[in-house]
Amino acid sequence: MKTLIKIKPKDYKAGDVVKIDFMAMHPMETGMRKNKDTGALIPAEYIDEVKFMFNDTLITKMVIWESLSVNPLMSISFKVPGAGTLKVIAKDNKGQSVESTTQITPKG
Amino acid sequence: MERRSFLKGFGAAAACAIALPHVASAAEEKKSGGPNEMNFETAVAAITGGKAVIASAKVKMEAPEIAENGAVVPVKVTVDSPMTSKEYVKAIHVLASKNGNVRCANIYLTPANGEAFFGTRIKLGGTQDVVAIAEMSDGTFLSAKQNVKVTIGGCG
Numbered sequence: 001m002k003t004l005i006k007i008k009p010k011d012y013k014a015g016d017v018v019k020i021d022f023m024a025m026h027p028m029e030t031g032m033r034k035n036k037d038t039g040a041l042i043p044a045e046y047i048d049e050v051k052f053m054f055n056d057t058l059i060t061k062m063v064i065w066e067s068l069s070v071n072p073l074m075s076i077s078f079k080v081p082g083a084g085t086l087k088v089i090a091k092d093n094k095g096q097s098v099e100s101t102t103q104i105t106p107k108g
Numbered sequence: 109m110e111r112r113s114f115l116k117g118f119g120a121a122a123a124c125a126i127a128l129p130h131v132a133s134a135a136e137e138k139k140s141g142g143p144n145e146m147n148f149e150t151a152v153a154a155i156t157g158g159k160a161v162i163a164s165a166k167v168k169m170e171a172p173e174i175a176e177n178g179a180v181v182p183v184k185v186t187v188d189s190p191m192t193s194k195e196y197v198k199a200i201h202v203l204a205s206k207n208g209n210v211r212c213a214n215i216y217l218t219p220a221n222g223e224a225f226f227g228t229r230i231k232l233g234g235t236q237d238v239v240a241i242a243e244m245s246d247g248t249f250l251s252a253k254q255n256v257k258v259t260i261g262g263c264g
Binding site for chain 2: 017019028030031032057058060062063065066068069072074076077078079081
């Protein structure tokens with residue numbers, strides 16, 4: 001599972017409210033689609049939990065379902081308290097889990 | 109001889125009676141909306157625990173009125189509320205009222221977010237209301253909805 005974290009805007013100060021965009025490359029199968037050749041149902045495969053941590057403190061926890069689009073995007077706000085590490089942990093219903101981190105470096 | 113044939117017939121009928129419910133349930137399974145199927149009323153009750161949901165202008169939802177492609181519908185929810193440890197938005201729930209599984213996302217926020225915002229892209233099976241329910245720290249539930257017309261469904 002490939003992931004991407006983007007902080008918007010690029011330049012921010014401590015105390016600013018920024019947007020965190022988290023994207024994951026994931027098929028997000030609903031379990032309702034059929035294989036066109038065999039007619040067999042494609043089993044459900046979707047991200048079901050995403051946790052945003054800043055310096056190991058939980059900021060936001062998401063419980064999500066298969067209704068999110070393929071390669072889902074999740075965007076939240078975050079008030080930058082200072083420098084630190086932002087960690088995003090995403091887990092899917094098959095138990096596959098991925099951790100991605102980015103550094104929060106406020107200017108000024 | 110008569111008794112034997114009667115018993116045979118009875119046995120076959122009994123077998124039929126047992127087999128029938130199986131056929132019926134298999135047919136139902138085909139109709140179901142996937143492994144996590146849940147209808148709108150059940151999902152709302154699970155979120156609120158039976159409490160009233162009040163439609164409020166504090167909850168702002170941004171979604172297109174007409175989505176050409178139901179597979180990727182951008183949705184943004186903002187809740188007008190302070191984010192302090194005393195008063196904040198506990199959670200934002202996004203529901204698609206007519207999808208097989210109406211639940212899209214439950215977002216549990218904390219005061220560290222600074223602003224109650226959630227943006228994503230969802231799949232819609234057809235024209236329907238997209239509903240956002242915000243759970244406030246005082247235990248009330250506020251909601252907003254937007255009807256999205258879908259030209260091509262995104263669940264096939």
